[in-house]
Amino acid sequence: MDDAGGPxxxxxxxxxxxxxxxxxxxxxxxxxxxxxxxxxxxxWVAHAESAWGPRWVWHDTPQWYAPLLADGVxxxxxxxxxxxxxxxxxxxxxxxxxxxxxxxxxxxxxxxRGEGRAPALFELEDVPASAGPPANLEAALEELQRQQVAIAxxxxxxxxxxxxxxESAGALIAAELHAAGLPxxxxxxxxxxxxxxxxxxxGGGPPAKLAAAAARVRESxxxxxxxxxxxxxxxxxxxxxxxxxxxxxxWELARxxxxxxxxxxxxxxxxxxxxxxxxxxxxEWVAGGRFRPVYVPGxxxxxxxxxxxxxALQLPRxxxxxVRADPGWRLVVADVAQLEPRVLAAISGDLSLAEAARGxxxxxxxxxxxxxxxxxxxxxxxxxxxxxxxxxxxxxxVPRLRRAFPxxxxxxxxxxxxxxxxxxxxxxxxxxxxxxxQAWRDLQSRATGADASDADESRARRHARDRxxxxxxxxVQGTAAEWALAWLADLRIRLAAMSPVDGxxxxxxxxxxxxxxPHLALFLHDEVIVHTPxxxxxxxxxxxxxxxDAAGRLLFGTFPIDFRLDVRIxxxxxxx
DNA sequence: TACTGGTGCGCG
DNA sequence: AAAGCGCGCACCAGTA
Numbered sequence: 001m002d003d004a005g006g007p008x009x010x011x012x013x014x015x016x017x018x019x020x021x022x023x024x025x026x027x028x029x030x031x032x033x034x035x036x037x038x039x040x041x042x043x044w045v046a047h048a049e050s051a052w053g054p055r056w057v058w059h060d061t062p063q064w065y066a067p068l069l070a071d072g073v074x075x076x077x078x079x080x081x082x083x084x085x086x087x088x089x090x091x092x093x094x095x096x097x098x099x100x101x102x103x104x105x106x107x108x109x110x111x112x113r114g115e116g117r118a119p120a121l122f123e124l125e126d127v128p129a130s131a132g133p134p135a136n137l138e139a140a141l142e143e144l145q146r147q148q149v150a151i152a153x154x155x156x157x158x159x160x161x162x163x164x165x166x167e168s169a170g171a172l173i174a175a176e177l178h179a180a181g182l183p184x185x186x187x188x189x190x191x192x193x194x195x196x197x198x199x200x201x202x203g204g205g206p207p208a209k210l211a212a213a214a215a216r217v218r219e220s221x222x223x224x225x226x227x228x229x230x231x232x233x234x235x236x237x238x239x240x241x242x243x244x245x246x247x248x249x250x251w252e253l254a255r256x257x258x259x260x261x262x263x264x265x266x267x268x269x270x271x272x273x274x275x276x277x278x279x280x281x282x283x284e285w286v287a288g289g290r291f292r293p294v295y296v297p298g299x300x301x302x303x304x305x306x307x308x309x310x311x312a313l314q315l316p317r318x319x320x321x322x323v324r325a326d327p328g329w330r331l332v333v334a335d336v337a338q339l340e341p342r343v344l345a346a347i348s349g350d351l352s353l354a355e356a357a358r359g360x361x362x363x364x365x366x367x368x369x370x371x372x373x374x375x376x377x378x379x380x381x382x383x384x385x386x387x388x389x390x391x392x393x394x395x396x397x398v399p400r401l402r403r404a405f406p407x408x409x410x411x412x413x414x415x416x417x418x419x420x421x422x423x424x425x426x427x428x429x430x431x432x433x434x435x436x437x438q439a440w441r442d443l444q445s446r447a448t449g450a451d452a453s454d455a456d457e458s459r460a461r462r463h464a465r466d467r468x469x470x471x472x473x474x475x476v477q478g479t480a481a482e483w484a485l486a487w488l489a490d491l492r493i494r495l496a497a498m499s500p501v502d503g504x505x506x507x508x509x510x511x512x513x514x515x516x517x518p519h520l521a522l523f524l525h526d527e528v529i530v531h532t533p534x535x536x537x538x539x540x541x542x543x544x545x546x547x548x549d550a551a552g553r554l555l556f557g558t559f560p561i562d563f564r565l566d567v568r569i570x571x572x573x574x575x576x
Numbered sequence: 577t578a579c580t581g582g583t584g585c586g587c588g
Numbered sequence: 589a590a591a592g593c594g595c596g597c598a599c600c601a602g603t604a
Contacts, residue, residue, distance in 0.1 A: 227600090229598095229599065229600075230599085230600055230601080231582080231583055231584075231599085231600070231601090232583095232600080232601075233600090245589095246589075247583080247584085247589065248583080248584075249583080249584060249585085249589065249590090250584080250585080251589055251590070252589050252590095255589090268584085268585085269585095272584085272585060272586075272598090273586095275597085275598055275599075276585080276586065276596095276597065276598070277586090299595085300594060300595060301594080302593090302594065304588085304594070304595075305595095306594095306595065306596075307595085307596070308596080309596090309597095310596095310597095311586080311587085311596055311597060312587095312596090313586095313587060313588070313595070313596075314585090314586045314587040314588090314595085314596065314597080315586090315587070316586060316587075317586090317587090335588095339588095340588095340593095383592070383593090384591085384592060386592085386593075387591095387592035387593045387594095388592060388593075389591065389592045390591080390592080391591055391592090392590080392591040392592080393591080394591065394592065395591070395592085469592070469593065470593070470594090472593080473592085473593040473594075474593085474594095476593090477588095477593065477594065524587075524588065525587085525588045525594095525595095526588065527588080
């Protein structure tokens with residue numbers, strides 16, 4: 001089949017008997033329709049993908065794509081109706097009277113989603129409306145039409161199209177990350193646990209070093225039975241022993257000299273490792289040499305991904321040594337240096353900040369420019385500027401930045417002002433912050449009423465400032481998430497273009513699609529890990545930086561901001 | 577027994 | 589006990 005003759009879009013929907021595919025031409029008009037039995041779907045998609053390479057349109061990527069990946073089928077592009085709806089229905093860039101903004105079955109419902117929740121699609125039952133977006137073809141075609149109208153009518157159709165495409169690419173990548181998994185050395189993980197926590201007693205019970213720390217705490221407190229895991233009980237025991245803390249947080253405990261404190265801090269550290277990433281975590285989440293977390297694209301209001309199960313986005317540094325390439329393979333570990341400040345420079349058009357970032361550590365650039373005295377000051381000040389710090393070291397330093405980078409600061413200050421006034425802010429590509437809650441509005445209007453008390457006013461002011469800090473950060477964090485999606489999407493294409501290796505080094509544990517191929521193995525806001533056959537490691541490392549450059553141009557055109565990466569080719573992801 | 581809210585800590 | 593954003597998860601305690 002020739003490329004030019006194929007449909008630009010293929011919309012998939014469920015029917016009672018199987019799947020129905022509607023082929024649309026580039027203008028969106030339906031040209032044909034075909035019924036496909038469930039067992040034939042993977043083959044049909046694989047054929048269409050290689051013959052026409054359409055953009056696949058479906059109601060929910062994990063439900064369609066996870067089974068395809070399991071059957072060894074990969075697609076290049078999709079349009080995820082659920083994720084796109086969520087963006088368009090609440091974007092300030094879309095006209096208020098656009099049909100996509102009306103109440104519908106596509107509105108968020110059914111809670112967080114991930115590829116763990118796939119089975120409903122291939123059961124014959126109708127999925128209850130509350131469980132998620134509709135899976136049938138007619139609903140998909142109607143929603144696609146509404147979305148295309150909304151995009152065309154939006155303030156900047158080019159940006160909105162880019163955002164929806166990037167979000168959808170993210171959905172594909174999340175499913176692929178889950179399918180491929182992060183190479184995980186369970187034996188190394190076990191060694192780390194045993195080293196840190198001590199041997200596990202054969203008869204069960206806490207490991208040796210954890211038990212020893214607990215014993216020392218109880219002895220120092222003179223309370224042989226006190227529970228260290230119950231905050232109220234521990235707090236009372238500390239008070240009885242004369243440690244007058246208001247909480248049991250590490251931060252506050254560390255300021256006291258009592259002999260119970262060092263072993264208690266030790267205990268908390270070990271107990272944390274044990275409960276968050278201990279042997280039971282290993283048992284539950286690592287199988288076949290892979291950690292397969294469930295990623296939730298768009299799971300955070302700002303557009304960042306969330307994760308569900310396994311705590312994928314909280315991999316403790318302590319355990320990074322357990323991330324280990326397969327034999328004959330390498331890891332490319334790359335993280336963006338100061339992503340959010342660079343994004344802020346770009347969206348505000350602040351040439352001074354962009355200059356401080358160019359070709360170097362951005363914080364060092366701020367020091368070189370004589371704005372602040374040292375790197376740690378620069379870092380704390382810039383974070384404070386983006387988060388809305390008003391006091392402490394950070395708040396104290398922000399005015400210096402305001403003088404040096406007036407445009408960047410004006411942008412975040414304005415975002416905060418809008419938020420405090422109950423308004424909506426948007427990212428560079430057009431994702432909007434949620435409106436204030438009714439409770440928030442009530443609080444504000446009560447405070448402006450004639451009979452408002454001082455307490456009403458200060459409470460309202462506090463909540464207004466809280467919201468201002470949220471919207472201040474939203475524009476930066478949200479745009480950084482968009483840049484990261486563009487980075488991932490571009491990198492994914494570059495990796496897929498590399499020739500697969502075969503034979504003993506094919507790494508079948510990565511599943512049928514990724515066998516022998518470089519693939520993304522982890523994504524963490526501003527960091528990626530690529531798992532690659534050793535022969536492609538250098539090329540993959542170059543691709544990671546080239547994709548970052550491409551993402552910068554895609555979002556910000558010729559604005560002179562660069563996105564510098566720290567890239568390492570290694571066998572483990574352990575931090576130096 | 578199942579839930580919700582608070583606390584604390586890990587990550588960016 | 590964070591100051592200063594966004595998360596997920598484990599655990600406990602109180603309630604239904």
